[in-house]
Amino acid sequence: MDISFPFADWFRNSSTYIDAHRGRTFVVLIEGEGLTPERRAPLIQDLALLHVLGVRLVLVFGVRAQVREALTDAGLTPQRHQGRFVVDDACMSLIEREASTLRLAIEARLSPGLSNTPLHGVEINAISGNLVMAKPLGIREGVDFLRAGEVRRVRRDAIRTLLDQRSLVVLPPLGYSSTGEVFDLDAADIARHTAIALEADKLIIVGRARGLHNLQGRLMRQPSLKEAQSMVREYDDTELAEHVHIACDAARQGVGRTHLISWQDRDALLAELFTRDGVGTMITRERYEQLRGARLDDIGGLLELLRPLEERGMLVARSRERLEQEIDDYVVIERDGMVIGCAALHSYPEARSAELACVAVHTSYRGGERGDLLLEGVEQRARDQGLEALFALTTHTLHWFLERGFVQAGLDALPERRRQHYNPQRNSRVLLKTLSTSGALKTGV
Structure with missing residues (x-):
């Protein structure tokens, strides 16, 4: 009697994508909600699989969800202006703690020797460091943002050297100034700057939304830049709006493809990259x-x-x-x-x-x-x-x-x-x- 395994057919059909992705540079942004203890394991395992298959990976992670919880526990309510927190020293201490804790958790998950996981025996060099240079937001409309900053530049050559050495680069939502200060940065903005600087083949954004949908609720698989920007105005979703803005800007500046997928779908990353029909929205640069x-x-x-x-x-x-x-x-x-x-x-x-x-x-x-x-x-x-x-x-x-x-x-x-x-x-x-x-x-x- 013949025995068939559904995964075998999927694996055979994925060979085209495995070959095409090998040697490509992907920048992956995962928002903090997707990296809570109960959610992070399958995502990190899938990233490790991409690395093993020869993809050059840069992982950018957010900590908004973790910081919000920490602020609540500490009884702190920072001022908010123009969509950003005013980050004083007490708030910055919490942000640094949450970013460091999550970075260590990611690196631990990527470490070899976990006998009860698919990563058993797989050696991955997960490297972080002072790879993102920052500058302060400064004073805007009379409000001093203190330790809140924005990306000045990404150390492109250093990141490329690490990727050439088969390292998986991990970038927390922090940046370093020329004067030795540490600033709170927007993870999505880091991902955008990194993808553009590296001329990445893909920018993959893993957020809450399951892609961009039209007014009839149908997934927009590959909208034009104009369609994407027009449609996102219909949503009361600031994270999705930010992600679409980042995707469109990256496309205009040379990033091959940006994919919007959701951490709510356990298999979204592999399904988007290794199947004929994706599960999210793909935005590409405007064509001649x-x-x-x-x-x-x-x-x-x-x-x-x-x-x-x-x-x-x-x-x-x-x-x-x-x-x-x-x-x-x-x-x-x-x-x-x-x-x-x-x-x-x-x-x-x-x-x-x-x-x-x-x-x-x-x-x-x-x-x-x-x-x-x-x-x-x-x-x-x-x-x-x-x-x-x-x-x-x-x-x-x-x-x-x-x-x-x-x-x-x-x-x-x-x-x-x-x-x-x-x-x-x-x-x-x-x-x-x-x-x-x-x-x-x-x-x-």
């Missing part, structure tokens, strides 16, 4: 190339893009009139005013499915992720319409679809209305993909 809905003034560019593929028999010929009638079904990739890619979504709401059609990328721009970007845009459109499946018909690109989660199917998988127009002379393969409800296709890694 833009994915958008097609317009009537794109018709000329579409005809020019599609003609070579039609002549080779890869696509069914489409007239100008047909394109004009179906223009709202198309998405295009525009590069400096030129249409270099397109795809169409023809919906069959009675069957809760849609056809992915006319996927094309200009010959001069193939070999990147543009096909994935088009597929992602079409999938998100389908989800927004409440559809449950995509189907495609192809004669030349079977493997491309199979590699992206489609499976071969028979003609009976097509909606009746589409089946009536199937051309047996082309003998096109039918491919089908069930759409997940968690978010759009995880393109790239």
Whole structure:
């Protein structure tokens, strides 16, 4: 009797991501609530796994939750102004204590020899130090913030040297001034500066919110910077607003991808990084190339893009009139005013499915992720319409679809209305993909 283990299939399917992440630099911010004693173990184990798999890791941690509790226990109520505490010496003493305690707990969890954990025998050099330089916030609107500070700079070369030595760098929410003082810093701001300074491949923010959701409650898997900033204004969540602001700023300044996930989901970090469908929101830098809905003034560019593929028999010929009638079904990739890619979504709401059609990328721009970007845009459109499946018909690109989660199917998988127009002379393969409800296709890694 064959015995199957679900994790084995997941592990096999994760090989693409394991290979892609190896040697990459990730800056991971975990807010203090995610590092309470009852929550920290699985998160730290997952970070250790990333390290073992060859990811260059910088961990930035917050202590807001721990400091709030300590202030309450001490009977202290510091003044708050412009969203920051005025940090006097008594308050700073508590912050230093909580930051040091949590740093030691993290380092202890990363130490080898824990026989009852998955980290048994794994040696990880977790290194902290005076890697973040700070300056005081000073006096603002007449209020002296005392020991509250902001990031002056991150010691990029020192951090890179540690990463080159296979160390896992740990940054507490503290900074050091040129005059030898210690300042209280915002952990999210440290993460932003660090990711930008290191030109990190990813900034991963682990907070309370499970990503960014639209007004219908659907996860926004990969919003544009404009969409993310617009949508977060609808939330009464200062932490999420800060995280989105940090993500957008990092994207503008060269950080490849920022992921927003929640410590409330025990497996969120691995699920976001090693599965096709993520569990959070991913924000990327604005592209020189833009994915958008097609317009009537794109018709000329579409005809020019599609003609070579039609002549080779890869696509069914489409007239100008047909394109004009179906223009709202198309998405295009525009590069400096030129249409270099397109795809169409023809919906069959009675069957809760849609056809992915006319996927094309200009010959001069193939070999990147543009096909994935088009597929992602079409999938998100389908989800927004409440559809449950995509189907495609192809004669030349079977493997491309199979590699992206489609499976071969028979003609009976097509909606009746589409089946009536199937051309047996082309003998096109039918491919089908069930759409997940968690978010759009995880393109790239």
